Amino acid sequence: MVSFRAATGEDAEDVAALHAESWRRHYRGAYADSFLDGDVLADRRAVWSARLTEPAPDGVTLVAEIDSELAGFVHVVLDQDARWGSLVDNLHVYPAHHRHGIGAGLMHRAAGTVLDRGATDAMYLWVLEQNTAAQSFYTAVGGRIAERSYVEPPGDAPGRLNGRPAKLRCVWPDVRDLLSRQR
Template sequence: MTAPHPHPHPHPHPHLHLHLRPAGPADAEAVALLHADSWRRHYRGAYADAFLDGDVVADRRAVWTARLGAEPAHGVTVLAEDAAGLVGFVHVVLDHDGRWGSLVDNLHVTNDRRRGGTGTVLLGRAAAAVAERAAGPALYLWVQEQNEAARRFYRAMGGTVVETAPIEPPGGVPQWLNGAPRKLRVAWPDVRSVGR
């Protein structure tokens, strides 16, 4: 009989087990499935059930097949993997906005690896990409108002909510939105403050 493990979580420091690499065309399916699963878990209520339970995988597959098939010079997609495969990804659009800087368009982590450090590592990698390649140092993202866990994470990472705006319907289809959900713009004037 072995002594009980001192850490209740099997990966108390999962970033130590992570491998980061740029995404390529062959990763589109895995990224799309993780993205769809994340939306189903966290966007329920804002996005219509009919979309989340039906068209969301096809929608994300189309987006990621196009995005990773011709990665633009201003886009950076980084995957986090462990021995089991993909556990998270981040996508940054460099110099997206003249005022707010580069956009973290997507940051998603598998449900079993949330609150374990993977998101911190990926946001840090996004900040590093901005520092290395963007014209300006500012970084921002949009988070759904209802996504309390994500809002807490970005606040802990030094982000400041600077404005609120309506959420656009996914795919531009109004009936895929429930009511009038809102999103918050979270900003870092300088990526060196990410995580500080």
């Protein structure tokens, strides 16, 4: 049975570990191997410790658990962009839990948060161009690709990237469309 709840500071280590593992699995080629095989966990630990111990008023992190163990999480920054709305800054699910509705459940809860707390009903995210599996998932829950850009290096450290990897903006102009796609 999957349960969903707001993340707390006590979740920082588990969220960071999943985030680092997901980057190692899906960002290889775009991000430098030296970063992914080196300090990516320390980098993500610093980010999530800060985000979850002193949350920003516009940031919402939700976790999905199975038997009290982290299965996935989503982080939303409300009203991040005047045109595109709220940003789904992170969505990660452990591979063992893929295709069990956890990602869709997290996306639906993110959309509900945007509907309840956002100034607009629009939501978007960035997905690596090379991550075609994630693109398929996002389009299956109603997203559409709106534009292409380039990835900014994590921590503003250019050496953490391989060249200039591309990313795609996936948008939901009205999160009600996502919410209507219950699985």
